Amino acid sequence: MAVKVAFMQCSDCWGCHQSLLNAHLGLLPVLPALDIVYWPAVVDFKHDSLKARPDGDVLVGFLEGSLRTNEDIESAKLMRAKCQLIIAFGSCSCYGNVHGLANEWDIQDSIDRKFKQAESITNKDTAKEPTSHMPGFTRKIVPLDEVIKVDAYIAGCPPKPEAIISAVQFLLGQKPQPMADAAFCSECVLKDSGCVLEKGVLCFGPITSAGCTLKCTSNGNPCVGCLGPSKTVDSRASKLADMVKNAGALSSGDKKNMYEFLALFLNIPLMSGFDLAGDILKQIKRTGAPQTPLANLPSETEGIASSLMGYLKDHRDFLTVSTVCDTCPREIGSKSQMTKVKRDYEGLPNMEDCLIEQGYLCAGPITRAGCGGLCLRVNAPCSGCYGQTQWNVDQAERFADIVTKTYNVALSKEQLLAQMKDKIGFSEKFTLATNKNYR
Amino acid sequence: MGKVIEVEPVTRLEGHGGLRIVLGDDGKVKDAQFNITSTRFFEKFCEGRYCEHVPRITPRICGICPIPHHLTPTKAVEDAWGVKIPEPARKLRILLQNAKQYSSHILHFYALAAPDFLLGPFADPALRNVVHVINKMPEVGAMAMKMMDFGQKLCAAIGGKSVHPISAIVGGMKKPLDEDVRDKFLKEIDEQIEFTKKTVDIGLKVVTDYWDVVANVGVVPTYYLGMTKNGVHDIYEGDIRIVTPDGKKIDYDVHNYLDALGEHIPDHSYATHMYYKPAGYPEGIYRANTLAMINCADKMATPLADDALKAFRDKVGPISHHTFAYHWARLIEAVESIEMIATLLKDPDVVNPDCKTLDVEPREGNGVGVTEAPRGLLLYNIWSDAEGICKKLNLLVATNHNIAGIEKTLMHVSKQVFEDKALEGLALPKPWID
Numbered sequence: 001m002a003v004k005v006a007f008m009q010c011s012d013c014w015g016c017h018q019s020l021l022n023a024h025l026g027l028l029p030v031l032p033a034l035d036i037v038y039w040p041a042v043v044d045f046k047h048d049s050l051k052a053r054p055d056g057d058v059l060v061g062f063l064e065g066s067l068r069t070n071e072d073i074e075s076a077k078l079m080r081a082k083c084q085l086i087i088a089f090g091s092c093s094c095y096g097n098v099h100g101l102a103n104e105w106d107i108q109d110s111i112d113r114k115f116k117q118a119e120s121i122t123n124k125d126t127a128k129e130p131t132s133h134m135p136g137f138t139r140k141i142v143p144l145d146e147v148i149k150v151d152a153y154i155a156g157c158p159p160k161p162e163a164i165i166s167a168v169q170f171l172l173g174q175k176p177q178p179m180a181d182a183a184f185c186s187e188c189v190l191k192d193s194g195c196v197l198e199k200g201v202l203c204f205g206p207i208t209s210a211g212c213t214l215k216c217t218s219n220g221n222p223c224v225g226c227l228g229p230s231k232t233v234d235s236r237a238s239k240l241a242d243m244v245k246n247a248g249a250l251s252s253g254d255k256k257n258m259y260e261f262l263a264l265f266l267n268i269p270l271m272s273g274f275d276l277a278g279d280i281l282k283q284i285k286r287t288g289a290p291q292t293p294l295a296n297l298p299s300e301t302e303g304i305a306s307s308l309m310g311y312l313k314d315h316r317d318f319l320t321v322s323t324v325c326d327t328c329p330r331e332i333g334s335k336s337q338m339t340k341v342k343r344d345y346e347g348l349p350n351m352e353d354c355l356i357e358q359g360y361l362c363a364g365p366i367t368r369a370g371c372g373g374l375c376l377r378v379n380a381p382c383s384g385c386y387g388q389t390q391w392n393v394d395q396a397e398r399f400a401d402i403v404t405k406t407y408n409v410a411l412s413k414e415q416l417l418a419q420m421k422d423k424i425g426f427s428e429k430f431t432l433a434t435n436k437n438y439r
Numbered sequence: 440m441g442k443v444i445e446v447e448p449v450t451r452l453e454g455h456g457g458l459r460i461v462l463g464d465d466g467k468v469k470d471a472q473f474n475i476t477s478t479r480f481f482e483k484f485c486e487g488r489y490c491e492h493v494p495r496i497t498p499r500i501c502g503i504c505p506i507p508h509h510l511t512p513t514k515a516v517e518d519a520w521g522v523k524i525p526e527p528a529r530k531l532r533i534l535l536q537n538a539k540q541y542s543s544h545i546l547h548f549y550a551l552a553a554p555d556f557l558l559g560p561f562a563d564p565a566l567r568n569v570v571h572v573i574n575k576m577p578e579v580g581a582m583a584m585k586m587m588d589f590g591q592k593l594c595a596a597i598g599g600k601s602v603h604p605i606s607a608i609v610g611g612m613k614k615p616l617d618e619d620v621r622d623k624f625l626k627e628i629d630e631q632i633e634f635t636k637k638t639v640d641i642g643l644k645v646v647t648d649y650w651d652v653v654a655n656v657g658v659v660p661t662y663y664l665g666m667t668k669n670g671v672h673d674i675y676e677g678d679i680r681i682v683t684p685d686g687k688k689i690d691y692d693v694h695n696y697l698d699a700l701g702e703h704i705p706d707h708s709y710a711t712h713m714y715y716k717p718a719g720y721p722e723g724i725y726r727a728n729t730l731a732m733i734n735c736a737d738k739m740a741t742p743l744a745d746d747a748l749k750a751f752r753d754k755v756g757p758i759s760h761h762t763f764a765y766h767w768a769r770l771i772e773a774v775e776s777i778e779m780i781a782t783l784l785k786d787p788d789v790v791n792p793d794c795k796t797l798d799v800e801p802r803e804g805n806g807v808g809v810t811e812a813p814r815g816l817l818l819y820n821i822w823s824d825a826e827g828i829c830k831k832l833n834l835l836v837a838t839n840h841n842i843a844g845i846e847k848t849l850m851h852v853s854k855q856v857f858e859d860k861a862l863e864g865l866a867l868p869k870p871w872i873d
Contacts (some may be wrong), residue, residue, distance in 0.1 A: 011477040014453040015502020015602045021546070022591050022601060024584040031570060040450045042550065044564040047447045068479055071455075098496050101484035110480035115711075118482065119820065119833045120702035122716065127704035133459060133474045134709060158502065158602045213619075343827065345491045345609040345799045378599030378606045379613035383495050385603070421828065425488040429496065 004058045006038035006050060007089075008079045010072035011099065012065030016090040017041045019158035023165050030168055055081045060168075062089040063144060066099040066433070071135035073147060080148040087167070091157040093144040095387050096433020100141045103438040104424065107139050141433040156370055157385035157430060163370065180209035184223050185234035189214055196222045197236050202243055202254035204261050206234035207301040224257050225265030229301050237300040244304050247311040256326050259318070259369065262308060323389055324364035324382045328373040330354045338409040341419035344381065355381045357408040361426050365402045366395055385430050395427035396420060441469065449473075451551040451568075453503045453814075454710075454838060460853050468857055471850040473842055475710035485832045490516045490801065490823045491609045493832070497819075498603040500836060503546070505603045506539035506594060507812035508836075510675075513607045515819040519806025520609065520827070522799050527791035528611030533675045534783040535597045535604070536810060540674055541776040542590025542601075543813035544729075544769050548638065549583035552766055556645045559870035575872040579641070586634050589627060593780070596620050611795035618790045628781045635777045639747065642770045648868035649763065656861065657762035659851045660684040661844055662715045662725035664700075665735030666811045672736035672744075672775065674811040680735040681715055681725065686758040688735065693809040696818055700835060703843070712843035713835065726844030727815030727837060729768035734758050741782070744775035762848050801827025815840045 007017070021027070036043055037058055038050045061083030067073055080086055088094045096103075102110050111129045121127055144150055154167050184205035185191055196217065197203040203222030209230040216223050243250070247258065297305065312318060325332065334353035342359035349355055355362040355376065362381035364373075370386045388395060400413045400420075409416065420426060432438055446458040455477040461470040481500055485493050494512040498505035510532055517524065550569040557576070558567050573580030591601040597616055598604025606613045646653055661684060668677030670688075678690040681699055691699045701716035701723070715723035725731070739745040748771055755764055783789055805822040815837030822831040855861040 009455065011455070011479050013499050013502040013505070015499070015505065018502045019602050021550070021587070024588040024591075025581070028573075031573075036570070040448050041453070042451065042570070043568040044450045046450070046564075066479070069477055071476055098481075098484070098499050099479045101496075102480045104487075105483060110483040113483045114478065114480055115704050118702060120697060120700060120713075120835060121704060121711075122701040122720065123703050128706075130704065130706050130709055132707040133457075133472065134707065135476050157499065343489065343491060345827075347797060348613070348795045351614070374600050375605045380495075380599060380605040380608070383492075383605075421826070422488050422492070425492060425496075 002033055002035040003060065004035045004037050005060045005062065006058045006079065006083060007036070007041065007062045007064065008038065008075050009040060010063065010065030010075055010093070011068035012090075012092055014041060015158040016062075016064045016092075016164075019156075019161050020164050023161035026161065026165055030165060034168075050078065050082060053082050056084050058083045060085045060087065062087050063093050064089045066092040066096050066141050067138055067144065067147060068099055068141055069135040069137055073138065074135075076144060076148050085151045086144075086148065088144045088150045088153045089164075090159055091155050091385055091387060091430050093150075094153050094155045095431040096141045096143050097157060097430050100431065100433025101425070101429065103140045103432050103435075107137050111137065140439050142439075143434050155368065155386045160371065179228055179230070180211050181231045182210045183230040183232065183234040183237075184208040184210050184212070184227070185236060186210050187214060188217050188223075190217050195236070196220070197239055200243075202240070202250060202257045204240065204257070204265060206237035206240050207298070207304060208265065222257050224260040228265055229297055231298065233298050233300045237304070241300060241304050241307070244307040244311075247308065248315070252326075255318075258308065259322055259327060260372065262312075322369040324367045324369055324371065324373055324376070324386070325354075327369045327371075328354075328364055328376045328382075330376055332357070332406075333408055336408065338403075338407070338411060340411070341416065349379055351379060354407060356403050361420065363399070363427060363429075365407070366390070366399050366427065383429055384427070387431055391434065395431075396423035399427055451554075453501065456708075456710075458849065459707075460849070460857075462857055466857065468850065468853045471846060471853045472707050473846045473849060475708045475838065475842060478709040482832050482834050485829050488829050490519070490821060490827045490829045493821065493829055494607060495605060497834075500834075501812070502602050503543055504539065504812045504814065504817075504837070506535055506598060507810045507817045509598070509604045510536060510607055511808040511810045511812075511817050512819045512821060513609055513808070514676075514810070515806045515808030515821040516609045516823065516827075517806065518808060519804050519821055519823045520800065520802050522610055523796065524611045525793050525796055527615060527788040528794040528796075530783055530786055530788045531597060531612045531615060531794060532607060534616075534780060534789055535594060535607075536675050537776040537779040537783070538590050538593035538597065540813055541773055541780060542587045542594065544773040544776065545583060545586040545590065545638070547813070548642070548766065548769060548773070549579075549587075553645075556649060557871045558873070559867065562870065562873070572872065582634050582637065586631065586638070589624070589631050593624055596624070608795065610797070610799040613795065615792050615794050616789045621784060621790055624780075625784050628777075628784060632777055632781065635774055639770050639774060642767060646764075646767055651866040653761050653763040655865070656855060657848050657852045658760050659762060659848045660760045661847060662718065662723055663731035663734045663758075664713075664715075664725045664727045664816055664840055665732040666809060666816060667735055667737065670737035672732060672739045672772075674732075674772075676810070679809065679816065682731070682734045682758065683718075684758075684760070688737075693807045693818070696807060696809075696820070696835075700818075702835070702839065708842060710838045710842045712846075713839045714843060721843070721847070724843040724847050725840070726848075727840035728765060729772055730759060730762075730765045731815070732811060733768040733771060739771065739775050741775050741778035743778055744771055747771040747774050762852075801825065805831075812837050814838070 038045050061079045091097045115129050187210045201222050204225040205223035208225045209227035332354045334357050336353040336357040338359045349358045360381050363384035364382040366388050367384045368386045400416045403409050404413045441463040444460040449456045456475045459472040463469045494509050497512050498508045500508045554567045594601035599606045663682040665680050666677045667680045681689045701714050703712040703720045705712050714720045739748050803825040808819045818835040820833040
């Protein structure tokens with residue numbers, strides 16, 4: 001039986017919807033499970049049709065966008081009334097997004113710049129804020145959960161398609177099935193010599209579907225399970241099972257692999273990118289967990305998944321404190337050293353070393369994981385779109401504190417801070433709306 | 440008392456808006472408004488940021504066209520600082536821009552526009568959407584998704600992320616395309632060209648089926664705004680071109696944009712009304728987007744697209760004021776994009792690591808960057824101080840360029856519908872799907 005879902009857009013860019021649509025063919029298994037009752041981006045139901053529904057009629061409501069206008073506030077309240085479960089969909093509703101940077105100014109300054117001062121305006125003598133059939137602006141942008149109760153958060157600007165689909169599947173209790181017959185190991189370039197798992201590195205090849213490009217192990221890296229489970233497992237699965245039985249003792253590199261594996265293979269909604277409000281394990285229990293959301297797994301795979309879920313049960317922090325650095329492919333403690341803060345346009349960094357150690361301001365150390373380090377992979381520093389790992393602290397100070405202590409940085413904390421000209425734009429670009437000092 | 444007809448919200452639109460049509464007692468249309476009810480003040484909060492960070496903020500203006508919103512401010516800062524980028528970087532950017540144009544145009548055609556035509560204008564609103572189209576025409580749906588997927592994946596491969604890319608930097612690009620990734624796209628290119636041809640065939644059948652509508656509904660003479668390079672259709676660089684209602688073409692260097700483009704602040708829309716300044720407001724109201732670009736072009740940049748342009752002009756004449764021809768124009772641009780992609784993927788420069796100049800120094804001044812985004816011209820004017828901090832930003836985005844023209848068209852069509860009852864005599868085809 002399809003469940004009713006509604007998508008509401010507040011002041012936004014459509015990017016979360018585009019990201020959802022980017023799943024393309026991946027959407028097909030999900031669509032039949034959904035009865036879309038409101039989604040102005042795609043379907044033709046009007047506002048009145050949502051208003052006319054009884055309260056609580058819709059199971060899941062996705063709310064995208066920042067609360068910049070009074071209409072946005074009304075839309076949020078309407079959704080809260082009509083939906084049993086509200087998801088803050090994307091970093092706008094989670095944290096206010098870049099639009100929250102406007103909180104640095106009085107709203108009137110923004111209005112004046114746009115409607116009175118812009119160089120191209122030709123009716124400057126009469127121009128003013130439009131008011132005819134216009135909703136008016138909120139004085140400051142605040143995150144959605146300061147206006148209505150939120151049940152779950154999907155962060156990211158935009159959230160990755162995989163994260164959205166797995167969040168939807170998770171909420172609907174839908175279970176993806178195993179795919180290829182053989183395991184990754186059967187095609188692995190290192191199967192006969194140089195196996196990384198045999199060297200003691202956590203590699204999920206023995207239980208992962210074959211059929212990928214083999215790029216990870218070709219480069220000497222372990223498999224993190226992108227393709228999901230295989231129908232049969234490789235004999236090395238027992239070695240893997242032994243390693244994860246004591247997951248707490250794994251090295252930081254192995255934990256990084258485990259983190260990616262949990263997201264990609266086990267379809268655990270990307271953890272730091274997807275949060276249930278309140279106690280996550282209590283919420284998971286409501287759906288009969290903690291257990292893997294996958295079904296019909298080979299027994300060895302089931303055992304490995306159970307070990308990891310057991311670890312999550314005892315280490316809730318693992319879900320929330322991972323940073324972008326934890327999933328970044330670059331080396332920390334590299335041969336590079338930051339001796340001064342470089343601007344992004346200066347030089348061209350190499351692809352191997354930590355960007356901070358190469359001199360660039362990268363928000364990775366203070367930013368929640370979930371993206372998989374997409375920016376870093378094209379040589380661009382993290383700008384913090386998944387939100388931070390700690391709140392109610394001075395983020396620029398915290399950044400300076402962390403990197404001067406644990407990264408190869410030759411500057412003192414004070415020197416580093418002094419060289420950061422736009423601290424807010426760097427460290428709170430996506431989250432300033434959560435900062436009560438700017439209300 | 441007359442009557443007020445409100446459409447709230449306008450659906451299948453990348454933004455926020457409602458329509459408001461006011462009818463008098465006599466049944467005459469008194470007013471037709473397009474109320475855009477949201478804006479977010481990027482012009483203000485980019486102030487004080489590092490200039491090179493502006494292109495990492497502004498993609499959030501539009502999730503469908505974040506690539507032009509990444510490349511255009513980058514070009515504006517390069518203009519302000521006098522930076523020349525290496526040729527491989529320029530080609531990568533053009534490839535990226537075309538990948539976006541392709542996926543966006545296909546998304547628009549299949550997901551936003553096609554339900555109107557395939558189901559017909561009087562279909563059940565509950566079914567008039569792309570999900571139903573996919574269910575009823577699974578082969579066409581699968582093809583459409585493969586096309587969008589190709590474009591979006593290519594955007595992600597070059598831009599790092601397809602939504603809100605990060606790889607352009609003042610001075611070039613952070614990274615070239617990986618060779619193995621390039622090869623993967625090359626393998627798919629022939630299939631994509633075939634898909635595009637099939638899509639054009641579907642589009643032409645729709646035009647033929649709906650010819651009575653195309654030729655008679657919403658035919659509104661306006662000015663047009665687009666971009667060309669030496670008269671040739673170009674979405675990455677060139678001059679601003681205005682076409683007058685009677686077909687005269689006038690070019691402006693992008694730095695002189697204030698001579699051509701006026702911004703009128705209305706009282707009923709947060710998206711402001713743009714017009715051709717020498718003609719005054721509202722007489723100079725222009726339209727942007729695909730039809731405008733096609734009206735501006737002397738020719739297309741690629742052979743198949745140029746053939747498609749000739750076929751278009753044979754049917755509608757050298758200047759088309761047919762609002763419904765926007766869809767046809769969009770497909771001509773999609774053909775150009777896939778041809779550009781095919782050519783550039785074979786160009787060794789797109790995998791050339793020499794894609795970033797080291798010769799970049801901030802300097803005080805203002806710069807202008809212009810590209811053609813999928814929905815119309817995009818212009819950034821950025822003021823930098825000597826240290827490269829953004830002092831001021833003036834933004835003219837596709838929405839601004841389109842709103843006044845859409846409203847003018849809405850007034851025209853409202854009169855046709857409510858006063859002339861023009862819909863009653865129209866020849867409409869039997870819907871393809873029900």
